[in-house]
Amino acid sequence: MGRTTFLRAASLLLLCALGGCLKREDSARIAVAVPLTGDLSVEGQGVRRAVELAVAQARESGALAFPIEVVAFDDRADPETAVKAARLILADPRVVGVIGHFTSGCSIAAAPVYAQGSLAMLAPVATNPRLTRAQSEPGWPGPRNVFRLTTTDEVQGAAAAEFARYRLKLRRFAIIHDDTPYGQGLSEEFRKRFLREGGRAVLFEGISIGDRDFRPLLERVRREAPDGVYFGGLYPEFGLLLRQARKLGLKAVFIGGDAAMTAGLFAAAKDAAEGVYCTSPGGPLELMPGAEKFIAAYAQRYPEAEIGRYDCFGYDAAGVLLQALRHTGPVSGPGRAQVIEVLRGVRHRGVLGTTTFDAKGDTHLRTVGVFRAYKGKFIPARG
Secondary structure (H helix, E strand, O other): OOHHHHHHHHHHHHHHHOOOEOOOOOOEEEEEEEOOOOOOHHHHHHHHHHHHHHHHHHHHHOOOOOOEEEEEEEOOOOHHHHHHHHHHHHHOOOEEEEEEOOOHHHHHHHHHHHHHOOOOEEEOOOOOOHHHHHHHOOOOOOOOOEEEOOOOHHHHHHHHHHHHHHHOOOOEEEEEEOOOHHHHHHHHHHHHHHHHOOOEEEEEEEOOOOOOOOHHHHHHHHHHOOOEEEEEOOHHHHHHHHHHHHHOOOOOEEEEOHHHOOHHHHHHHHHHHOOOEEEEEOOOHHHOOOHHHHHHHHHHHOOOOOOOOOHHHHHHHHHHHHHHHHHHOOEOHHHHHHHHHHHHOOOEEOOOOEEOEOOOOEEOOOOEEEEEEEOOEEEEOOO
16 A cells, blocks of 8 residues: 555544544435526536436446435525525535535525535536635635636636627627626626727616616617627526617627526527627537537437536536545545545546646636527637
């Protein structure tokens, strides 16, 4: 037995003696906290399926020397519900890590709850920079426990602004956001970079989730005569905004973020979605480094389900956590902190590429793709 293996085994024995390990016959649990009902349920259910696929593959391959299962929690894309779900997850001693939440608002609200119990949180798609920055602020209630699989609004917003300015040659933008940590944060990053590159923001305005009549706002936009409109928010509001804008005869180019880039946008916007641009971390799925095997395995396990845009992030989040658990074993209580320590130095080769994390817990992978709506699908944009 090598020195590293001996030390790892010794530390595991010590943790078990202190109540930090589950019994080998007990099933460890990976919690998945995503919206399983509501407007984002399609995306949340897709992430859940992807996590279950990764765990099933680990069981079938014998990669783990202990039983493990997935338990799903519905946060309804609501921060208050997310906190309640986080408390339930933390109270279960069999949970060794959580994959979630889906939105930035839910993730920011739930992360400190998990930190109180030294429980690792792997955020597959939450993009607001505050999620990881908050861990370095005074009053953070535990260790830095958040690990983000996607790149941040700082990167995505800047990529959208540069595409608008240099590829589309646009100079004047009206910027609209949904007043959430995700939507407003992404819009602010777009504005910051667009102004830096010599563009002009003629309007910066927030709406509320659930709003349905955008005509007064769009009349203001029309008076400003922008050549582009940027929207930071979710697809239901973006879809209605697009339909009403086209009815008013607004000819501007529309650009949205990753939360707008779903099949639901076509249902919400109808024909008004045609030609809309959206950015999304990671680029096209079929061009990702580990896509081929993932796509085949997903289709085999879920023949009736279409792979969602975010499923690969959930799959890799599960892969990262499972890789850490191969080192720590089935931990609980004080042993949960061991998972966090291993995750800091993890190097996981998955669908997205090779995932590693910086000191804040953010991924080093920073690819952002730009897509265009074309005949009911999103295809890579050519400018």
